Amino acid sequence: MGFNYKVITRRQYAWIMLILALLPIFLPISLPITIGPYTKDFYNEINNLKKGDYVIYWACYDQGHHQRTWTLFRSIVWQMADKGVKIVFIPFTPTAPGSLRELKTLVNLEAHNGYKYGVDYVMLPYIGNDDAALSSMGKDMTVFQKDLFDAPLEQLPIMDGIKTVANVKLVFEYPQDFTFPEMLMRQWPSINPNLRVIEGRLYSLVTPWYGKYVFGALDGARGGAEYQQLTYPGELLKTIQSRNLVTLWIFASVVLANIVSPKKPINSVRMP
Amino acid sequence: MNEFELICLTIGLILTIFSFSYPFFGVSKPFSFAEHLGIGGTAAVSILTLYATFQGFFTNVSKGQWTLLIPIAIGALSFARLTKYKWLANYPIAIMTGVGMGLVFGTTITKDIISQIQGSISDFSKWIPDPISSVLMFFTAIFVMLYFFYSRRISEDIHTGRAKLLGTIARFLIFATLGNLYAKVLVYDGLDYGLTAFLVAYVRRSVDLILAYFGIILPF
Numbered sequence: 001m002g003f004n005y006k007v008i009t010r011r012q013y014a015w016i017m018l019i020l021a022l023l024p025i026f027l028p029i030s031l032p033i034t035i036g037p038y039t040k041d042f043y044n045e046i047n048n049l050k051k052g053d054y055v056i057y058w059a060c061y062d063q064g065h066h067q068r069t070w071t072l073f074r075s076i077v078w079q080m081a082d083k084g085v086k087i088v089f090i091p092f093t094p095t096a097p098g099s100l101r102e103l104k105t106l107v108n109l110e111a112h113n114g115y116k117y118g119v120d121y122v123m124l125p126y127i128g129n130d131d132a133a134l135s136s137m138g139k140d141m142t143v144f145q146k147d148l149f150d151a152p153l154e155q156l157p158i159m160d161g162i163k164t165v166a167n168v169k170l171v172f173e174y175p176q177d178f179t180f181p182e183m184l185m186r187q188w189p190s191i192n193p194n195l196r197v198i199e200g201r202l203y204s205l206v207t208p209w210y211g212k213y214v215f216g217a218l219d220g221a222r223g224g225a226e227y228q229q230l231t232y233p234g235e236l237l238k239t240i241q242s243r244n245l246v247t248l249w250i251f252a253s254v255v256l257a258n259i260v261s262p263k264k265p266i267n268s269v270r271m272p
Numbered sequence: 273m274n275e276f277e278l279i280c281l282t283i284g285l286i287l288t289i290f291s292f293s294y295p296f297f298g299v300s301k302p303f304s305f306a307e308h309l310g311i312g313g314t315a316a317v318s319i320l321t322l323y324a325t326f327q328g329f330f331t332n333v334s335k336g337q338w339t340l341l342i343p344i345a346i347g348a349l350s351f352a353r354l355t356k357y358k359w360l361a362n363y364p365i366a367i368m369t370g371v372g373m374g375l376v377f378g379t380t381i382t383k384d385i386i387s388q389i390q391g392s393i394s395d396f397s398k399w400i401p402d403p404i405s406s407v408l409m410f411f412t413a414i415f416v417m418l419y420f421f422y423s424r425r426i427s428e429d430i431h432t433g434r435a436k437l438l439g440t441i442a443r444f445l446i447f448a449t450l451g452n453l454y455a456k457v458l459v460y461d462g463l464d465y466g467l468t469a470f471l472v473a474y475v476r477r478s479v480d481l482i483l484a485y486f487g488i489i490l491p492f
Contacts, residue, residue: 011297014296014297015296017296018296021467021468021471022471022475025468025471025472025475025476026476026479026490026492027492028492067473068469068473207401221464233492235472235473235476238468238472238476239464239468239469239472240464240468242463242467242468242471242472243459243463243464243467243468246463246467246468247459247463250458
């Protein structure tokens with residue numbers, strides 16, 4: 001038992017692990033990833049949208065989540081844009097407006113498929129007061145008055161087609177904790193009983209409503225990686241590929257060690 | 273990005289890689305260099321922060337906020353440990369310990385004990401997430417708690433007496449739980465967040481920024 005230095009030294013083992021971890025991050029190594037049912041649902045919900053449908057991108061996350069997961073948000077927004085839908089970005093935490101401004105640059109919908117701000121997508125400002133804000137914006141979108149960049153909503157053609165949440169085909173949410181989905185389910189289904197939501201962070205946050213109001217979920221980093229495998233590759237896919245490769249090496253080395261290492265009969269080990 | 277930012281980014285990347293070499297290669301010259309630099313920098317920042325705090329303190333006291341003198345006096349007693357009146361340093365420690373325990377104790381009872389009991393019974397009664405899992409989770413909680421009773425009168429039967437089967441079942445449930453926890457720590461905490469997320473966020477992004485400065489965009 002223990003590390004067998006005749007076969008491989010600890011330093012060599014560490015180098016192999018490091019190289020295997022780095023490979024998928026810099027090179028496109030496509031290890032097979034099984035796509036889970038919730039990810040398929042998530043993908044199909046966006047895929048079933050039609051040109052001109054309205055989608056709300058409900059950003060209820062903080063800067064930390066944005067920094068870690070912006071490539072996932074890019075993949076989601078790009079898939080929505082590929083369907084030709086109108087995207088309304090609504091920040092719901094104090095730091096989300098800053099994240100959305102940065103996301104606008106990172107996603108660059110203008111370069112991706114010629115989207116125009118104010119016509120095909122819009123970013124609205126942050127309104128505090130949680131449930132009250134959610135209820136008022138759900139009943140009347142003019143509560144915003146201006147967009148995130150202080151342009152009056154009357155000047156933005158996209159807002160002509162969305163007056164309440166009843167005009168919305170799909171809501172994408174990425175909550176930073178469980179209180180946000182609960183808030184959403186308390187307020188918006190009463191305005192739009194046919195509400196359809198897709199969850200971007202964890203399936204466990206929306207389990208009670210799955211199948212009723214929630215019709216797709218990306219479960220953690222793995223779910224995000226599965227989604228990026230289906231759509232546009234990003235950092236989550238690289239992370240999971242790297243993890244899978246290192247885990248395979250660990251399993252393989254455990255199996256090899258049991259084959260290669262000399263075995264001692266159990267009876268030969270003397271107990272103290 | 274300008275040249276100064278590029279240089280800082282490159283130095284930062286190199287130091288990060290040096291620091292991260294520890295889990296793989298142990299203590300080495302590059303790691304020691306980065307570690308000493310980090311500790312020295314942290315100490316310098318702490319001193320500057322302390323200086324800024326005291327500046328703010330004197331400003332506020334001069335504006336009439338005399339109550340700030342109380343926590344300053346209590347904190348200053350800590351330095352009595354360097355004098356012959358060492359016993360004075362016990363007061364700030366006692367106050368901090370008491371306040372900390374008071375803050376933690378109340379929330380711990382609610383969060384870690386009562387809500388866990390409520391959750392276990394509630395999930396079992398409603399068969400969440402499904403009947404088999406809820407029964408398994410409920411009885412695992414009961415058996416494992418019984419296994420860890422350290423009372424001779426109660427636990428003697430469980431470990432060596434008539435209820436030995438219960439103890440054996442509890443032991444295997446603990447093995448399964450620890451195995452799951454170990455796998456979770458290895459895969460999620462160790463690999464996902466510890467290794468691969470670090471390499472993506474700190475190494476790959478930094479390399480992308482450095483190459484972008486020279487007009488090189490990696491295809492993948």
